[in-house]
Amino acid sequence: MKNSVVSYPSFKSGRKIWLQAHLYLGLFAGALLVLISLTGSLIVFGGQIDTWLNVELMRVDRPSENMPVKALSVILKAAEFVLPETGMIREVKFPRHPDAVFSILYHIPPSPDSYQIFVNPYTAEILGQRLWGAFDWCCSWHGPLMAMIYRFHDSFWLGKIGAMATGVIGVLMLISMISGIVLWWPRSGKLKAALAVKPKSSSERLTYDLHKVFGIYPAVVLLMLLFTGAYLSFHGSFPKQVNTLVGLLSSITIAPDFSNHTSHVDQDPISMDKVLEIANSVIPDGKIDFILLNNTGNGIVKVFKHGPDELMESITRRMVAIDLKSGEVLYTNYGNNNTAGDIFDEWQLSLHSGEAFGLIGQVIVFTMGIVPLVLYITGVLRWSQKLKVKRLITKKI
Incomplete structure (x- = not known):
C-alpha cells in the first residue's frame, strides 16, 4: 500500500x-476610506471649527465674572418669539463654557429638517438662527459646513x-x-x-x-x-x-422605551425650571449638558448631565427621565454600576475621536x-x- x-x-x-x-x-474600498478619513480629521475638532466659522452666533462676552445665567424659562420664552407657529422644540443645549451660548433645536413637521436658535445666556438676547438639516438622506447635504461634513463622514449623505x-x-x-x-x-x-x-x-x-x-x-x-x-x-x-x-460577553444597559408612556396626572405641565430642580436633586454632581423634549405627546423630558468622570466632553451619559405633568422621576442611570459591556460601548466613540487620550x-x-x-x-x-x-x-x- x-x-x-x-x-x-x-x-x-x-x-x-x-x-x-x-x-x-485597497483599490475599491480604499478610495472611499480616503474620503471618510479626510472628513474624519476635520470632525476631530469639528466643534471648534464650527464655532470659529460662526463666532457671531456661538460666542458672547460675559458682562462680568459674577453675572449669572438666565433661568431656562426666560431663555425658552425668548426663543418662542422667533419660533415659527408650527415649530416644535426638540433639544435645548446648555453653554459649556462662560463665553458659549444656549442652542435650541426645533423642527417644523412634517419636514425632518431641524433649525437652531442661539440665545445669549446672560441677556436672553436672540443672536440668530440657522438651518441645521438632518441625518435623513433628503436633508444631510445642507446645513452648517461642519454638520454636512460629519454626515458625509458618517453616511455619505445617504442616511x-x-x-x-x-x-x-x-x-x-x-x-x-x-x-x-x-x-x-x-x-x-x-x-x-x-x-x-x-x-x-x-x-x-x-x-x-x-x-x-x-x-x-x-x-x-x-x-x-x-x-x-x-x-x-x-x-x-x-x-x-x-x-x-x-x-454574549457582557450586557449593555438599555434605557426604557417611553414611547407608550401616559401620565397618570391630569394637570398642566410643570415648568422647565422645576424640571431642572428635580434633575439636579437626582443627579447632584456635574453640569447640565442638554435637555431632550419628546414631541410625541407623551409628556416625557430627558435631562442629561456631564460628570467629571466621563471620557468625552461631546458625549454625556448621565440621564434622568421626568414626567412633565407629575414631576415623577421615571428613570435615571445615575448610580448604576456600569457593566463591562457599558464600558466597552462608551470607549468606542472616545477612542474613535481620540478624546479618550485628551488633546494628544x-x-x-x-x-x-x-x-x-x-x-x-x-x-x-x-x-x-x-x-x-x-x-x-x-x-x-
Whole structure:
C-alpha cells in the first residue's frame, strides 16, 4: 500500500491570496476610506471649527465674572418669539463654557429638517438662527459646513443605508490592513530593513517603501480607528443586534422605551425650571449638558448631565427621565454600576475621536486622516508599476 501524500497550500500561493485581497480591497474600498478619513480629521475638532466659522452666533462676552445665567424659562420664552407657529422644540443645549451660548433645536413637521436658535445666556438676547438639516438622506447635504461634513463622514449623505455602507467599508479595510501586515511581515533578521526607507533608491523602490512605512508605523492606530468606526456605524444602524452581540460577553444597559408612556396626572405641565430642580436633586454632581423634549405627546423630558468622570466632553451619559405633568422621576442611570459591556460601548466613540487620550489623542487621530490618502496614492502607483512590468514581459514573449 502506497503512503498517501497530503498537499498543503504553499506559502507562495497563500501570499498570492493575501496580495489579491490587499490589492482589490485597497483599490475599491480604499478610495472611499480616503474620503471618510479626510472628513474624519476635520470632525476631530469639528466643534471648534464650527464655532470659529460662526463666532457671531456661538460666542458672547460675559458682562462680568459674577453675572449669572438666565433661568431656562426666560431663555425658552425668548426663543418662542422667533419660533415659527408650527415649530416644535426638540433639544435645548446648555453653554459649556462662560463665553458659549444656549442652542435650541426645533423642527417644523412634517419636514425632518431641524433649525437652531442661539440665545445669549446672560441677556436672553436672540443672536440668530440657522438651518441645521438632518441625518435623513433628503436633508444631510445642507446645513452648517461642519454638520454636512460629519454626515458625509458618517453616511455619505445617504442616511441609514450610507451608515451601513461605512460600516462595511470599515470591515473590508480591516481585512485589507491585516493582509498588508501579513505581506509586510519580515523574515528573521530583516526587521530593520522592513521598517526603513532605502536611501538613494529607484522611484519604484521609494514608492514601495513609502507604502510600507506609512502602513506599518500607524498600523495599531489605524486598526483601532477602523474597528471603532465599523462598530459605531453598525451600532447606529442595528442597535439591538449589536447590543445582543456584545451581550454574549457582557450586557449593555438599555434605557426604557417611553414611547407608550401616559401620565397618570391630569394637570398642566410643570415648568422647565422645576424640571431642572428635580434633575439636579437626582443627579447632584456635574453640569447640565442638554435637555431632550419628546414631541410625541407623551409628556416625557430627558435631562442629561456631564460628570467629571466621563471620557468625552461631546458625549454625556448621565440621564434622568421626568414626567412633565407629575414631576415623577421615571428613570435615571445615575448610580448604576456600569457593566463591562457599558464600558466597552462608551470607549468606542472616545477612542474613535481620540478624546479618550485628551488633546494628544485628538491630534494623533487628526493626523491619521492623511495616512489612507498616502497609502492609496502609493498603492495605486505600486500597482501601475507592476502592470507596466507585466506588459513589458508579455511583449518580449
